[in-house]
Amino acid sequence: MENIDLQILLKLGISAVFGLVIGLERELKRKPVGLKTSLVISIVSCLLTIVSIESAYMFPNSDKVKIQMDPLRLAAQIVSGIGFLGAGVILRRGNDSISGLTTAAMIWGAAGIGIAVGAGFYLEASVGVALLIISVEVIPYLMKLIGPKQLRTKELLININIKDKKHIDEVIGFILNKRYILRRIRIKDLSDGGHLLQVLIAVDYRESTTGVYYYLSDLKGIQRIEIESVG
Helix, strand or coil: CCHHHHHHHHHHHHHHHHHHHHHHHHHHCCCCCCHHHHHHHHHHHHHHHHHHHHHHHHCCCCCCCCCCCCCCHHHHHHHHHHHHHHHHHCEECCCCCEECHHHHHHHHHHHHHHHHHHCCCHHHHHHHHHHHHHHHHHHHHHHHHHCCHHHHEEEEEEEEEECCCHHHHHHHHHHHHCCCEEEEEEEEECCCCCEEEEEEEEEECCCCHHHHHHHHHCCCCEEEEEEEECC
16 A cells, blocks of 8 residues: 555544544543544544545646645535534523533534544644543542632522422521522412422532432421432
């Protein structure tokens, strides 16, 4: 095989390895975009970059045909096109919270790594993959240990059915006494005469969701509790 063919295979192989690393990180977290998707994005981005660069030199200017091509014109469209995939994994939940932004960013990152490898920037792509993994795995962990208090909390959305509205103040007072951060509160009258208290609180990341449930379920006047972790 010619040297250029070996280089192309090497680029595709390296991009596949880097895509595997990114996809494995998402797969372990059970995210919508996992191993297969990241591999496809990284490999195809690399392939399109190779085609774009090689095509620019395959059709040089001649006396009969004047063709001028930007070596990275096709690769530039990858960045725009990958936005459709990114938009598909961003979801808005019923509680108005947004999820999938990190996965969308990782899709964009996998495409960027593929382009870098296809253009021959092996070292830069390697450092890029390492920094991506550090950014989504190591940095958040360190922030929970030594970061500001706001970064060492998790959010819980709690729906509480209360029979008598006089117990609403007791529940809110209990939350404040426990030093939970009250982000949002919503009170709704139900058709059966009861009341729905919906609160969004921030608690220490080490505090278990079941622990919060046990604390609240012991209060008087509470009929039903539903707790969802949103961050």
